[in-house]
Amino acid sequence: MKNNKSILDKLTALWALNESGLGGFLHVFNSPFTGFIVGGISILLISLIAYYAENKWQAILKALVIVLIIKMAVSPYSPFAAYIAVSFQAFFGAFLLSNFSWKGATLMVLGFVTFLESAFQKLIVLTIVYGENLWEAIDIYGYWVQDKMNFISQTSPTNLLVGIYLVVYGIGGILAGFFIRNILRIISEEKEHTFHLELETESTQINKKRKSFKSKIIWVWLITVAIIVLAFTVFGGPLFGWGKAIYIVLRSFLILMLWYLVIGPLLLKLIRNYLNRKESEYRSDITNAMDLFPYFRQIIAYTWKVSKHLKGYKRFEFFMAKSISNCIHFETNTE
DSSP states (O other): OHHHHHHHHHHHHHHHHHHHTOSHHHHHOOSTTHHHHHHHHHHHHHHHHHHHOSSHHHHHHHHHHHHHHHHHHHOTTOOHHHHHHHHHHHHHHHHHHHHSOSOHHHHHHHHHHHHHHHHHHHHHHHHHHHTHHHHHHHHHHHHHHHHHTTOOOSSOHHHHHHHHHHHHHHHHHHHHHHHHHHHHHHHHHSOOOOBOOOOOOOOOOOOOHHHHHHHHHHHHHHHHHHHHHHIIIIISGGGOOHHHHHHHHHHHHHHHHHIIIIIHHHHHHHHHHHHHHHHTTTHHHHHHHHHHHHHHHHHHHHHHHHTTTSOHHHHHHHHHHHHHHHHHTBOOTTO
């Protein structure tokens, strides 16, 4: 039981490291598929917590609170939607893994549903900010391309694009379920071992993402608005024009300002008030988890180096399984 408690604490720390974005996972995979990677690793760690815990609900929800408190402290720029996504993964994972057998189908359902939730969340946010105008603009571009290619389709370009987007996320979730099953099998088959690594002195990386996050939002808004306005003013024909383009700019700007200056901060304040009340209860767990971050970053970097003899998927699978195994069996001087 003591051993499982140590493993659960380290899995919680790994989950917090993944969500805060400061650790080796995101640095190793500098790719455009960050959402897939972060989401996949999160449900992998949730599955491992359930695997090692006797009371799966209690273990996962306790880990969730600790992860959110650390995320709030380390990544204060994180939007409200990020907290919703993490919480959904935890609650749905706890429900599935507490009530159904550990077959591959359960893990595939977990991946499929959580990935689709992430995809739908993005679509809902886009619709709230830009309204139906965004999808109208996509249809305008789509029909213009079809006309140039002398290709007529009964399917709306928007429906086709959204359908492809959801299918990609759904398939990604199913593949994540397969991958998690393999990682669980590899870790469970590994012999019990103790991993030691001498901690090297490293400078603490101060979180520099707050400004970059705000600038990213501004650039995404500008580019999206420009695409919509261009569609209506250049390709939209006589039905559209500058009047609608100006309406789109003002509408999206006001909604973003309302969200980021009023609604978002209010919701985040409610979450932070709840997490602050819980912080004293889990203070030692939070401290222990954050103390493990420097060790985990070096373990992940070390494991990546020793996996260089492998290529492609084999290296990725070995790296993930061995990194987690080394982290959960790592012993500090105080243990």
